[in-house]
């Protein structure tokens with residue numbers, strides 16, 4: 471069982487999901503250490519904005535550094551009493567991983583291994599790993615269940631996340647670490663990563679830049695609103711607080727896939743603008759559909775996503791318009 475009064479280490483805490491999570495943890499009075507290297511995948515300014523509302527909080531410590539730096543990790547665990555690591559730091563994104571697979575593996579696999587090793591050395595027993603729906607590849611059976619075979623990734627990114635899950639299982643077995651792998655499904659909301667569809671599309675529609683539509687618009691994604699994802703992560707933390715000998719892999723999706731063509735219509739309706747579309751063939755590495763079976767999340771975490779895509783896109787649009795002025 472996890473000691474409740476220890477600090478939580480959030481890797482990648484200056485990112486989209488991490489900063490929402492930290493905000494909620496601070497509201498609950500938790501001591502949070504955020505380790506982030508402000509990776510150049512998207513602008514540092516966005517990450518500074520993500521953490522600006524709590525940077526001055528006495529409950530918050532920012533360490534700028536890289537999960538690949540083992541000495542730094544060792545130093546952090548020596549100086550702080552950490553009860554749990556929530557590992558969100560990663561090179562994210564499917565398409566760029568095809569261009570630079572080496573770096574994706576270096577951060578997502580070797581970085582994860584570093585963390586697990588240092589945790590083992592300092593007897594830190596609780597780990598939450600940010601996995602991804604992409605590991606289902608082009609699974610024919612929908613919705614995707616945690617029991618499905620995920621041996622067929624179709625991008626280096628997916629493969630690196632699957633490798634991360636294999637590492638967490640190894641450390642659970644060897645050292646009794648308590649682990650929950652959370653498979654996130656296309657998380658969106660205000661502050662979403664700029665490389666992802668909703669952010670990219672809204673930006674383009676406001677700036678009259680054509681959007682690239684891959685395939686015939688029938689590819690579908692199970693878009694999950696950030697507040698629902700964070701509620702799921704908090705429930706996973708709680709699960710580790712009250713259980714022993716845990717190894718679970720859990721889908722955190724919305725259980726409601728939306729076609730690309732429908733997403734385009736929804737954004738047009740909400741922004742009252744029209745897209746300029748540039749049709750392109752389907753991209754290598756992109757899966758046809760993501761669709762989460764969330765039965766397990768409901769049972770173990772009492773996870774019930776609440777925010778509809780329309781509601782979520784309205785919130786995104788409001789945030790985006792504020793950012794423009």
Ligand SMILES: NC(=O)c1ccc[n+]([C@@H]2O[C@H](COP(=O)([O-])OP(=O)(O)OC[C@H]3O[C@@H](n4cnc5c(N)ncnc54)[C@H](O)[C@@H]3O)[C@@H](O)[C@H]2O)c1
Nearest residue numbers: 482485486487507508509536537559560600602654656657
């Ligand atoms: N957003 C989604 O839809 C989604 C879906 C599935 C899985 N995930 C996973 O969830 C996690 C968080 O995603 P996000 O959307 O918030 O991404 P994000 O890019 O906003 O956040 C990741 C953070 O990790 C940091 N980081 C990257 N490399 C690092 C390194 N070597 N050392 C320290 N920090 C490093 C980045 O600077 C960034 O702040 C990632 O692991 C991602 O793969 C996200």
